[in-house]
Amino acid sequence: MPHIQIDYSRNLEARLDIAGxxxxLRDAAVATGILPLAGIRVRxxxxxxxxxADGDPGHAFLDISLRLRGGRSLEARKAATAAIFAAAEAFxxxxxxxxxxxxxxxxxxxxPALSPKTSSIRRYLPGEKE
Incomplete structure (x- = not known):
C-alpha cells in the first residue's frame, strides 16, 4: 500500500518532467522487491x-514522502529509501x-491497526491474484 506523494514548487514544471x-519513482519502488505494484500510488x-530560503523566485524544491504499511524490517526500509532516493536524484x-x-x-x-484498506486493483493487473 505504498503512497508516494511529491510536493513541488510550481516553477519546477518548466525544468522537470513531473509525470516522468x-x-x-513507481519503477524504483517496484524494483526494491518490498513494495508491491498493486498497492503503489504516486501523486x-x-x-x-x-x-x-531567501525568497528568490528562481529557487525550486521537490519533496517526496513515501508512506507504507508497517511490518518491514529497518534494513529493508533503509535499502528501499536509498534506492528510491537514488532514482529521484538521477532523474x-x-x-x-x-x-x-x-x-x-x-x-x-x-x-496497520489504524489504516484499514480494500482494493480490487489486483483483479485488473495481468498475472496478479488477490
Missing amino acids: LCLA AIACDHVVI CASVLEGSSFMLSFEMRDID
Whole structure:
C-alpha cells in the first residue's frame, strides 16, 4: 500500500518532467522487491505559494514522502529509501546541476491497526491474484 506523494514548487514544471518522475519513482519502488505494484500510488502536487530560503523566485524544491504499511524490517526500509532516493536524484540530475533546487525524501510507516484498506486493483493487473 505504498503512497508516494511529491510536493513541488510550481516553477519546477518548466525544468522537470513531473509525470516522468512519477513513473521513475513507481519503477524504483517496484524494483526494491518490498513494495508491491498493486498497492503503489504516486501523486504529484504543485505548490503555488512557497518561500524557499531567501525568497528568490528562481529557487525550486521537490519533496517526496513515501508512506507504507508497517511490518518491514529497518534494513529493508533503509535499502528501499536509498534506492528510491537514488532514482529521484538521477532523474533530477540536470535540475540539480543547472539551477537552485532542493530535493528531499522521507519514508514513514503507517500503523496497520489504524489504516484499514480494500482494493480490487489486483483483479485488473495481468498475472496478479488477490
